[in-house]
Amino acid sequence: MEQKEMIRIRNLHKSYGDLHVLKDIDMKVLDSDVVCLIGPSGSGKSTLLRCLNYLEKKDSGQILIEGTEVKPDTHDINKIREKVGMVFQHFYLFPHMTVLENVIEAPTHVKKVPKAQAIEEAKALLAKVGLSDKADVYPSKLSGGQKQRVAIARALAMKPDILLFDEPTSALDPELVGEVLATMKELAMEGMTMVVVTHEMSFAREVGDWIVFMHDGRVVESGPPKEFFTNPKEERTKEFLQTTVF
Amino acid sequence: MPSFSHFFDTLFSSSDVFIRAMLLTLELTVVSIIVGIVIGLLFALLKISNIKVLAWISDAYVFLVRGTPLIVQIFILYFGISNLFLLPDFWAASLALAFHNGAYISEILRGTIQSIDKGQMEAGRSLGMSNSLTLRRIILPQAFRRALPPLGNQFIIGLKDSSLAAFISMNELFNVATTLGSNNFDEMTYLLIVAVYYLILVAFLTIVVNLFEKKLSISDR
Ligand SMILES: Nc1ncnc2c1ncn2[C@@H]1O[C@H](COP(=O)(O)OP(=O)(O)OP(=O)(O)O)[C@@H](O)[C@H]1O
Ligand SMILES: [Mg+2]
Numbered sequence: 001m002e003q004k005e006m007i008r009i010r011n012l013h014k015s016y017g018d019l020h021v022l023k024d025i026d027m028k029v030l031d032s033d034v035v036c037l038i039g040p041s042g043s044g045k046s047t048l049l050r051c052l053n054y055l056e057k058k059d060s061g062q063i064l065i066e067g068t069e070v071k072p073d074t075h076d077i078n079k080i081r082e083k084v085g086m087v088f089q090h091f092y093l094f095p096h097m098t099v100l101e102n103v104i105e106a107p108t109h110v111k112k113v114p115k116a117q118a119i120e121e122a123k124a125l126l127a128k129v130g131l132s133d134k135a136d137v138y139p140s141k142l143s144g145g146q147k148q149r150v151a152i153a154r155a156l157a158m159k160p161d162i163l164l165f166d167e168p169t170s171a172l173d174p175e176l177v178g179e180v181l182a183t184m185k186e187l188a189m190e191g192m193t194m195v196v197v198t199h200e201m202s203f204a205r206e207v208g209d210w211i212v213f214m215h216d217g218r219v220v221e222s223g224p225p226k227e228f229f230t231n232p233k234e235e236r237t238k239e240f241l242q243t244t245v246f
Numbered sequence: 247m248p249s250f251s252h253f254f255d256t257l258f259s260s261s262d263v264f265i266r267a268m269l270l271t272l273e274l275t276v277v278s279i280i281v282g283i284v285i286g287l288l289f290a291l292l293k294i295s296n297i298k299v300l301a302w303i304s305d306a307y308v309f310l311v312r313g314t315p316l317i318v319q320i321f322i323l324y325f326g327i328s329n330l331f332l333l334p335d336f337w338a339a340s341l342a343l344a345f346h347n348g349a350y351i352s353e354i355l356r357g358t359i360q361s362i363d364k365g366q367m368e369a370g371r372s373l374g375m376s377n378s379l380t381l382r383r384i385i386l387p388q389a390f391r392r393a394l395p396p397l398g399n400q401f402i403i404g405l406k407d408s409s410l411a412a413f414i415s416m417n418e419l420f421n422v423a424t425t426l427g428s429n430n431f432d433e434m435t436y437l438l439i440v441a442v443y444y445l446i447l448v449a450f451l452t453i454v455v456n457l458f459e460k461k462l463s464i465s466d467r
Contacts (some may be wrong), residue, residue, distance in 0.1 A: 053372055055372065078371075079374070081371065081372055084372075085373070092363070094369070096387050096388055096391065105373070105383065106373035106374055106375055
């Protein structure tokens with residue numbers, strides 16, 4: 001069966017002042033795929049990811065989410081963001097709310113899900129990420145890995161079709177990286193469509209369905225992980241992979 | 247200097263009048279701080295809005311309040327307001343004090359709102375929450391929590407500033423003290439007594455503010 005195109009990007013450009021950060025990006029993300037965005041620091045990975053849920057405004061080009069192009073002036077951006085969840089490097093849990101309150105906040109206030117139902121769903125999500133016993137604690141009591149798993153549960157609570165991850169394990173102590181990657185892997189196996197900016201090459205190789213390598217604002221090379229990692233074609237890709245630890 | 251026994255005799259014999267005056271001072275302070283917080287929040291939001299004219303209005307307000315003595319503001323508002331509307335003296339005084347406190351409170355809130363990591367707004371927005379919903383549910387609760395120590399401080403300044411309402415004939419603490427003092431040809435005794443009442447009020451407010459801070463800091467523990 002043909003996989004649906006969840007995200008399609010055509011000729012995307014973006015500048016910050018004189019700095020041309022994204023240069024003519026073309027890319028697509030298919031349903032249930034995990035697309036891993038890799039590349040050196042400053043190559044524009046975060047900017048590209050943030051354009052996908054309109055945290056950054058593109059300058060020109062097209063972004064289609066599930067077939068429709070979003071025009072910020074005529075479309076309700078909040079509606080798109082309900083479909084496209086995001087997980088940040090620094091978690092950004094709401095510190096004045098308990099874990100459970102963090103997870104039910106958006107469903108109850110945006111989708112107007114009845115509180116009892118939202119709590120039930122939130123508890124199921126917390127169980128899924130292995131944090132049932134933390135429902136009533138405040139984020140300040142959690143380890144980094146636990147915080148990130150709560151952030152994932154919080155994003156899932158809106159039942160998004162696509163999840164964006166911006167270096168979800170980069171702020172974690174090495175011994176906590178595994179638990180977050182395991183959660184993401186589980187999501188991937190359940191068929192969640194994911195775009196993941198990461199420096200974890202073994203994750204990209206194992207879980208990714210498609211690898212996109214960016215350098216200096218351009219997509220230099222992309223392909224399925226097996227081919228990409230064993231037989232890179234571009235010089236820049238080879239250089240990058242040589243300097244990266246697996 | 248009055249003798250100790252004279253001081254305490256006068257303290258007790260005048261307690262009825264002073265307690266009534268103290269309650270009025272407390273009312274003036276609490277009302278002016280609460281209204282001041284509403285005004286302050288409004289102008290803080292104007293200031294951080296991306297609309298230049300609104301930010302400019304907020305700047306102008308803070309500049310006017312900070313640039314003129316409180317007693318001048320009280321007189322202008324008192325005579326101004328009571329010329330325009332028939333406002334009870336209590337409300338004229340409260341609003342004048344609120345207008346004054348509001349400027350300082352808006353500066354406090356603007357600072358704490360801007361001190362909240364912009365990732366908090368992005369996290370809210372990326373969950374589909376609107377700008378105003380995120381502000382109300384995510385940013386402001388954190389900003390108020392951070393503002394509590396400086397707000398408590400402003401509360402105490404506001405309490406002491408309320409003594410200037412004496413000049414528009416509010417029978418609050420300072421007015422009662424000076425009136426009784428000159429009627430009895432015993433200014434110093436009554437000034438010392440009123441100082442005691444202010445100290446009691448300040449101690450009381452400090453305790454209330456500390457309790458608040460404790461209660462709101464559960465999430466940090
Ligand atoms: N808000 C901004 N204003 C100005 N320049 C920015 C802004 N955000 C990013 N940049 C610049 O855009 C370029 C791309 O940044 P981006 O964060 O997308 O890179 P990245 O690939 O995610 O890098 P990293 O791996 O370090 O996270 C960088 O040169 C960065 O300095
Ligand atoms: Mg980045």
